[in-house]
Amino acid sequence: MKKISKLITLVAIILSITSCGNTSEKKESKKETIEETKVVDKTEAEQHDSDEELTLNDGKHWEANPETTQGVKQLQMQLQGFSDKESVEAYATLTKELEETFAEIFAKCTMKGEAHNQLHNFLKPMLDLFDGMKSGDLNNCKKSYDILNKHLTLYKEYFI
Numbered sequence: 001m002k003k004i005s006k007l008i009t010l011v012a013i014i015l016s017i018t019s020c021g022n023t024s025e026k027k028e029s030k031k032e033t034i035e036e037t038k039v040v041d042k043t044e045a046e047q048h049d050s051d052e053e054l055t056l057n058d059g060k061h062w063e064a065n066p067e068t069t070q071g072v073k074q075l076q077m078q079l080q081g082f083s084d085k086e087s088v089e090a091y092a093t094l095t096k097e098l099e100e101t102f103a104e105i106f107a108k109c110t111m112k113g114e115a116h117n118q119l120h121n122f123l124k125p126m127l128d129l130f131d132g133m134k135s136g137d138l139n140n141c142k143k144s145y146d147i148l149n150k151h152l153t154l155y156k157e158y159f160i
Contacts, residue, residue: 054121054158062115064159071105072155079149091141095133098148102126115159122158125151 056062078098084090102123111119129151132144 052117052121054118054154056158057115057118061160062118062158064115064119065108065110067108068105068111068119069155069159071101071108072152072159074101076149076152079145079152082145085142085145086138088136088138088141091133091138091145092136094145095130098133099130102130118158122155 075098078094078101082090082094105123109116109119126148129144129148132140133148135141135144
């Protein structure tokens with residue numbers, strides 16, 4: 001189940017990458033995207049992944065659309081509001097909420113070019129952290145939570 005959830009999230013991201021900025025099709029294809037993600041093969045999804053490192057724009061911040069910045073702030077608020085740090089089930093519930101916000105960031109993406117690519121380089125590591133928070137192992141949940149919390153603080157170092 002964990003692998004299926006990760007696969008669905010990953011494929012949704014990939015499909016979002018190809019549709020970012022095309023708002024007229026986004027609303028109509030949201031249900032189709034969910035259905036398509038269920039049938040895409042994992043190896044195909046992995047071929048589209050980028051292992052590129054997050055970088056600055058010649059020493060400057062990348063310009064992000066306001067919806068993206070608001071989505072990242074929402075992720076941070078969700079983490080800050082989390083208090084049940086001794087419950088594996090609570091981490092799973094939190095992760096589900098985080099994944100919904102994460103998907104909204106992609107759905108509202110209007111960024112283009114290298115700024116868009118860098119946003120994806122920033123967001124991609126979160127997938128493994130979400131899996132860690134759903135792992136069922138309390139120590140792994142805590143560790144992934146802490147890393148995700150730190151990772152989200154990087155946003156303001158790379159994007160405005």
